[in-house]
Amino acid sequence: MNFADRLVAACAAKDSVVCVGIDPRLDAIPAELLQSAIRDQGETPEAAASAVLEFSKRVIDVTAEDAVAVKPQVAFFERLGPAGMQAYHDVIGHAHARGLLVISDIKRSDIGSTAEAYADGHLGSIVIGSKVVFPWRTDAVTVSPYLGSDGLRPFIREAMRHQGGVFALVKTSNPSSVELQDLKVDGRPIYERVAAWLAEHAPDLMGDSGYSSLGAVVGVTFPQELERLRAMMPRNILLIPGYGAQGGTAADAAPAFNDDGLGAIVNASRSVIFAYGGSNVTGDWGRAVAVAARKMREELNRVRK
Amino acid sequence: MNFADRLVAACAAKDSVVCVGIDPRLDAIPAELLQSAIRDQGETPEAAASAVLEFSKRVIDVTAEDAVAVKPQVAFFERLGPAGMQAYHDVIGHAHARGLLVISDIKRSDIGSTAEAYADGHLGSIVIGSKVVFPWRTDAVTVSPYLGSDGLRPFIREAMRHQGGVFALVKTSNPSSVELQDLKVDGRPIYERVAAWLAEHAPDLMGDSGYSSLGAVVGVTFPQELERLRAMMPRNILLIPGYGAQGGTAADAAPAFNDDGLGAIVNASRSVIFAYGGSNVTGDWGRAVAVAARKMREELNRVRK
Numbered sequence: 001m002n003f004a005d006r007l008v009a010a011c012a013a014k015d016s017v018v019c020v021g022i023d024p025r026l027d028a029i030p031a032e033l034l035q036s037a038i039r040d041q042g043e044t045p046e047a048a049a050s051a052v053l054e055f056s057k058r059v060i061d062v063t064a065e066d067a068v069a070v071k072p073q074v075a076f077f078e079r080l081g082p083a084g085m086q087a088y089h090d091v092i093g094h095a096h097a098r099g100l101l102v103i104s105d106i107k108r109s110d111i112g113s114t115a116e117a118y119a120d121g122h123l124g125s126i127v128i129g130s131k132v133v134f135p136w137r138t139d140a141v142t143v144s145p146y147l148g149s150d151g152l153r154p155f156i157r158e159a160m161r162h163q164g165g166v167f168a169l170v171k172t173s174n175p176s177s178v179e180l181q182d183l184k185v186d187g188r189p190i191y192e193r194v195a196a197w198l199a200e201h202a203p204d205l206m207g208d209s210g211y212s213s214l215g216a217v218v219g220v221t222f223p224q225e226l227e228r229l230r231a232m233m234p235r236n237i238l239l240i241p242g243y244g245a246q247g248g249t250a251a252d253a254a255p256a257f258n259d260d261g262l263g264a265i266v267n268a269s270r271s272v273i274f275a276y277g278g279s280n281v282t283g284d285w286g287r288a289v290a291v292a293a294r295k296m297r298e299e300l301n302r303v304r305k
Numbered sequence: 306m307n308f309a310d311r312l313v314a315a316c317a318a319k320d321s322v323v324c325v326g327i328d329p330r331l332d333a334i335p336a337e338l339l340q341s342a343i344r345d346q347g348e349t350p351e352a353a354a355s356a357v358l359e360f361s362k363r364v365i366d367v368t369a370e371d372a373v374a375v376k377p378q379v380a381f382f383e384r385l386g387p388a389g390m391q392a393y394h395d396v397i398g399h400a401h402a403r404g405l406l407v408i409s410d411i412k413r414s415d416i417g418s419t420a421e422a423y424a425d426g427h428l429g430s431i432v433i434g435s436k437v438v439f440p441w442r443t444d445a446v447t448v449s450p451y452l453g454s455d456g457l458r459p460f461i462r463e464a465m466r467h468q469g470g471v472f473a474l475v476k477t478s479n480p481s482s483v484e485l486q487d488l489k490v491d492g493r494p495i496y497e498r499v500a501a502w503l504a505e506h507a508p509d510l511m512g513d514s515g516y517s518s519l520g521a522v523v524g525v526t527f528p529q530e531l532e533r534l535r536a537m538m539p540r541n542i543l544l545i546p547g548y549g550a551q552g553g554t555a556a557d558a559a560p561a562f563n564d565d566g567l568g569a570i571v572n573a574s575r576s577v578i579f580a581y582g583g584s585n586v587t588g589d590w591g592r593a594v595a596v597a598a599r600k601m602r603e604e605l606n607r608v609r610k
Contacts, residue, residue: 023419026431034434043434075419079426081440085390109449110412111479111551114328114380121384126331129339129348135386144414146451146474148481169451174416176453183490183498190488190495246416 002207003140003165004237007101008262009209010068017257017304018297019103019239020063021269022072022091024052026080028270031279049083052076056091059273060098062290066297069101069139071239071267092138101139103239107169109144109151119158123166140165142217142239145194156204156214165213165237166205170194170229173219173242191225192232199233211263212236218256220248220266227255230263238264243296244271250299261305268296307512308445308470309542312406313567314514315373321602322562322609324408324544325368326574327377327396329357331385333575336584354388357381361396364578365403367595371602374406374444376544376572397443406444408544412474414449414456424463428471445470447522447544450499461509461519470518470542471510475499475534478524478547496530497537504538516568517541523561525553525571532560535568543569548601549576555604566610573601 011017026034026048034051041047060070072095077088095102108118120126121135143155145168155166171181171191181191195216202212215237218229230238240256242248243266256264275292276285316322331339331353339356346352365375377400382393400407413423425431426440448460450473460471476486476496486496500521507517520542523534535543545561547553548571561569580597581590 025422026433038434043436043438045431045433045438045440048431048433073415073419073422075413075415075422075426079422079431079440081426081438082387082391082394084426084440086387089387105415107415107449108380108412110378110380110410111477114378117330117378117380117384121380121386121389126350126353126384128331128350128353129343131348133348133350133386135350135384135389144412144449144451146449146485147477147479148484148486150479150481172416172452174452174455176455179453180451180495180498181453183488183495185488185490190485193485193488 002163002205003159003213004205004211005207005209007068007237007265008207008211010101011262014066014068015301016066016068016297017265017300018067018293019069019071019265019267020059020067020272020293021241021267022056022059022070023269023273024055024076026052028274028279029055030281030285032282045081045083048080049087052080052084053087053090057094058286059289060095060100062286063272063293064098064100066293067100069103069265070095071103071105073105073269089136092136103140103142103165103167104136104138105142107142107144109147111147112150112154115151116154119154123155123158123164124162140167140213142167142169144169149197156201159205159213165215167215167217167239168194168198170198170216171218171222171225173221173246173248177219195229195232198236202233202235206235210235215239217241220253221246223252223255230255234258240264240266244268250303253300254303257304266300272296307468307510308464308518309510309516310512310514312373312542312570313512313516315406316567319371319373320606321371321373322570322605323372323598323602324374324376324570324572325364325372325577325598326546326572327361327364327375328574328578329360329381331357333579333584334360335581335586335590337587350386350388353385354392357385357389358392358395362399363591364594365400365405367591368577368598369403369405371598372405374408374570375400376408376410378410378574394441397441408445408447408470408472409441409443410447412447412449414452416452417455417459420456421459424459428460428463428469429467445472445518447472447474449474454502461506464510464518470520472520472522472544473499473503475503475521476523476527476530478526478551478553482524500534500537503541507538507540511540515540520544522546525558525561526551528557528560535560539563545569545571549573555608558605559608562609571605577601
């Protein structure tokens, strides 16, 4: 089933547009998780990866009722070396087991034949001898547009083959996104050029829901731009980062939704997954995470219909 | 020692500006390597990763005399799942053991606090309990500028701490690089904006050689742009992809070099590492790879002084 359709169905079934960002920063996860892993495996990347995996699984478990998707940020796994990448792989499997869609925040891009390798591995399959293997098996990925369309097309092709989704960076949530993305070409910012391309190619991955699995990343930290980009890309699913720790509020996110209350999911990472406070927390830290996800869901539901 | 200084010293010692791109495409490496790995490990990602590692190590061994650096393209390792990432890690170690500099072609970028995680992991170190660990320990990375300077600065900071290098994408070698990179803002293409930023920040990573470890990726497939970008960024090391299979020649690469014959390294992947022809090759396929690297070195030496 088409990724956008699966996402829309999950939003309806759970009455939610929440995406939980799995950004397991080693210095912010409960310290007792790392200490316990070190007791078993020593002060090794394997111990760090185990702690990060345990943390991520628990976050997934306690937010699965309120979230439609999780967005693992691969940087926080990659930071731990090969063992971290195994943990990242296992996080995807765990989220699937809990019925969540997985959007891998990889922001990859490269020339066409290399982009194909990324696309195969993350969204699709590879052939080894006579066997077909799905190396990462995620549902959707984020991609960067700096290399132009031949860096994006391989991801779209793989998404077509495997009912996946592709979210291209349009207007990112960070302060310096203005430096390149807002430069004006013939009176129009670069990010609108990217948006126009995505709107034009939305039909390539259109679902029965009327939404396309070719999505766009638009930061909630720029609400005016968000409103305009929603209008420019009415059928592309928007992935909206920047909620919570980066300063974005539910009111800021409101323009992301169409009149049907759909068309976007909002991601929070730090404000939800570290809702328990400092890493010296003990006891049932998952409770605070669950509460934060529930609160986010309710706040967003108030503004979207 | 500063990365640019190490690179300049290697260019002088080996009389070479060759960078060999380690792009181990599973369907292009000698089939007997994969068959042998499958006999030992079954039709698994682990077997594929072993074959790719064996291939990469042999390529490194036979080109180490003629190349100053290798550029592993992480996509072809990442495509194989977690086992592929372990192979990528081991390739870096092998290249170092052969005295080569390693430029990891990762094209990463993200918002500041996430870019830090990539930068720590690839260029720097992480702390696990009381231990300092270097997860990937490469010499330099490629990064994408779409998110602006706060996505680049963490890489520059880590490069400063650990004598690393950072190559930002300026003008990539693929045909559709024109779509975004060539858009004109106030009469000047976007890629020149990026180049101007890199030239301005070159002093941050300046070496005693007069070259900066803050480098730029400029495709050899656009020789006119290359000439202008060389002039705009006189002290930034240029990493020039697109040689060989993508159509670039030594004559096209000539404008990349300063009057001292330095300031750039040229990368070839397919035309060197697959110089033996089809994957059905048997016997000493490494010989053809060595010959291709030697030929490339000589061709480039003729145009750079």
